[in-house]
Amino acid sequence: MVVLSRHWGKTIFPISSRHSHSQPHQNHRIIPQLNLTFNNREQQRTLLESQLVSLLDGCTHLAQLNQLHAHLFRRGLNQCSLLVAKLLRILTALNVPVHAYPRRLFDQVHNPNAFAYTALIRGYSLLGPFEESVVLYTQMRREGVRPLSFTFSALFKACSGALDVELGRQIHAQTVFIGGYESDLFVGNTLIDMYVKCGALDCGRRVFDEMPERDVISWTSLIVAYTKSGDMDAAGELFDGLPDKDMVAWTAMITGYAQNARPREALSLFESMREAGLKTDEVTLVGVISACAQLGAAKYAGWIRETCEKEGLSPNMNVVIGSALIDMHSKCGSVEEAYLIFKDMTVHNVFSYTAMILGFAMHGLADSAIKLFYEMTETEIKPNKVTFIGVLTACSHAGMIREGQRLFTKMQDEYGVTPEADHYTCMADLLGRAGHLEEALELINSMPLEPHGGVWGALLGACRIHGNSDIAELAANHLFKLEPNSIGNYLLLSNIYALVGRWSDVSKVRNLIRSRGLKKNPGCSWVEAKDGVVHEFFAGDMRHPKSKEIKDALDELLKKLKVDGYKPILSSVVYDMSDIEKERRLKSHSEKLALAFSLLTTSSDSPIMIMKNLRICEDCHIVMCGASRVMKREISVRDNMRFHHFRDGACSCGNFW
Incomplete structure (x- = not known):
């Protein structure tokens, strides 16, 4: 018999049946008394099992499960793998730690069948520890129990959770070695999902191509994975080949186009979706709103607003849609319309406040952004890290150094938000734009975390404003290491050299750009x-x-x-x-x-x-x-x-x- 040779870098051994678990808690009686009398014991047992399965389906609390478990013992059904498997699945749904009650329940079954094994493997694959699902599968195979298609689906979910593609490949090989599973639709879909989540998109595509049968999940899983990797052309080919396109597939494509800076395609596809008569939901509309914000076209802004109202997703009542529309109108140039939406919303959260603060900031309305920030702090809504990026950006664009420094200090001291690299970027930009280049450099050098490209980029941009080629060289050298293929950094340094008349250095940077094969984005x-x-x-x-x-x-x-x-x-x-x-x-x-x-x-x-x-x-x-x-x-x-x-x-x- 073939046994997996490793799991997460360890040799797999059979597990011990001895475990330490806490006793399940019971607080009230919910399960009705079972009074069944039949002459035929087998008939009685079958009907009792059926009734218990029905009662298990209605369980929503651990106390109910404890009572039903007690019935299993009293009725002599504690060795019934069907009922044990059902109990295990419901315990997983209730997020009960697998190593405690569920594992103890399983270990008391003398000869568990494939359903019981699979139920516990599934629990480990969803709640962890993921490696235990593979240990249990190895025990299952050593006991001569043939796995189900659902067994492999659960194992692939465990590999996805652990992002262990090598182990996933081993389990994939098991489906072929044992035979009969590689053509199973459900196994194929979870296998595609595993490869995609582990970053092996090419393997997922090969599984898809070899599947004898596909459903909408097969197609949509791969479409979502190409959109996430940025390969929208390949995603489009898959989408065009999908026989029956549901709302999930349409939404994946629309969102993919929006996230990959192709707003026109996103809006065009949304129009086609509407013409096809499909209903849209919140997720679809957020993607469309994002595309409209990128394009900045007023025509689409009005159309999107009307569509939201028709679909019963009024921004006044739906905080997700409302926040997205605030961002859209701000980026389409109408911060006044954005603020009207904000004021009309009956419910606010940190996202709606932050969207409006960012809207004020991008329009140079620093006073309005800061005022709204302090209004927010007077409510029960607490600012998050993005909120502070908004107010610090507002200060930077208005040259409000003291206010920006005060807010930066209050971030952690008063609001418990630890500054991240993006916040230091805002501060470097604030100081640099105002001409305090040395102070900005000192701030960067004192950062408790490693500066990323954004921080050095802010300093380099400030050097462009003030024509400081010495600090520019220092910032650029860091950027060339962090972002070697970002042509903007090279061009910015070249521009700074040109400003101060260092034409030989301009030529050196231009030659470096050519030698690295970098292409400039046209204005x-x-x-x-x-x-x-x-x-x-x-x-x-x-x-x-x-x-x-x-x-x-x-x-x-x-x-x-x-x-x-x-x-x-x-x-x-x-x-x-x-x-x-x-x-x-x-x-x-x-x-x-x-x-x-x-x-x-x-x-x-x-x-x-x-x-x-x-x-x-x-x-x-x-x-x-x-x-x-x-x-x-x-x-x-x-x-x-x-x-x-x-x-x-x-x-x-x-x-x-």
Whole structure:
């Protein structure tokens, strides 16, 4: 007989039947008296077993199980594997520690069958310790008891819980060696799940491909795993091949697209889901809301809000939907609408407060964010680590050093929230933006935990603002070790060198980028036209159908701005080239193209909203300020850091970003 040779690095031996357990607690009688009289003892026993199984199905408390267990002894049924297996499953459902009462119950059965073994193996696989499920399986095989398909399903769950793919492969081999299980649908589904959770996605896919029969669980499990790994193309192929798509499969794809920064596909798929007549739930809508927030399109924001109301998921009553909508409206540029949703909610929790605080922070409304934070602390709702990231970010964007330092100190002292690396990132950003680079570096060096890329990145970004190439080199060297393939760090250091005229060092960094085969993400901006269509613009790309009109409109705008005193910030171009060429490059920045398009296609009294994937440069920031004044238009730009609201020649950031 084949016995597994290892489990979690140990040799497997038969277990001892001697265990130390606490006695089950009984506090009241719930089970009715069983009065059954039959001439035929076998008939009496069968009917008694049936009645006990029925009573077991209705058990919801340990006290009830204790009474039924007592009946088993009195009626001589304590060796009945069927009833023992039922008892074990219910004890597992009640989260009773397996090593105590359940194991003692099992050990009292002289010849347990496969159902009893499987019930206890399942208990270990769900409640732990996981390795005991494998020890018990080995004992089962030594006793000559043939496993059930459910036995292997439970074992695969144990391997998933322990993330032990090697042991999972051994058990997989057992299904083939013993024979008859490798084609079982239930075994196949849990095997796919095990490989996926252990990170062996290719093995899960091979199991799927070899299954003679598949159901919606088989398809959906693999779809979810490709979405989680970021392989949305493979997930899409599986989804398209799924014969009957249920709400879970649709939701997995929509959420996957949203989580992998493909919001347009998520929204398009949601429209298809609605057209197919499927009902949506909270999970689906949260994914859709996330996609809408990424895109920042007002058309979709209104549509999503209406859909929530139709599905009976009003943000006023549903705190999960309400919090998601607050985030969505904030990222779509309407922090006022977000706050209206917040105020109308009948129930609040830490997530709704945090979403609103983060919304205020990204719009530069530091006072509102801090005020709401203190309002929150006056309730029974306690701030969490994300809440503090929100208020510290608000302080950073507004240059409120003292308030930020005070909140950082109070985090642990008053609210019991231990600062993590992300909080130190906020503090390094706060100090660095305000020009306190040495103090920021000292803070990082005194951290009780290892700084991650975000912390050094905040310092490097601050060095870009203040042109400090010495501290920039130190921060960049750490980043090159922590994030060797992140091109943004190399470009930022190159930009800093360019600012101080160290062109030979610029060349060295550029050569390093080329030698490592790193590719720059192109600058991209997008706007929503009045018909709801989203138009994208890339830096230097003039392939838009209205390119000539856009170029002419932009030239006309820049002429007006120069009369008004605008001078191009040539330092925003980090290449060693002529001033004429630098000015030409500045004109092709994506947000300027999006601005010109909006001026061409919108009415003169309507606000302009521009979304951008990168940080807005200093020259574009000045152009937006000037355009808001000379064109008498309200202009908002959401870059990858925050919102900038331009009115009458000034920005909501106070030129502090």
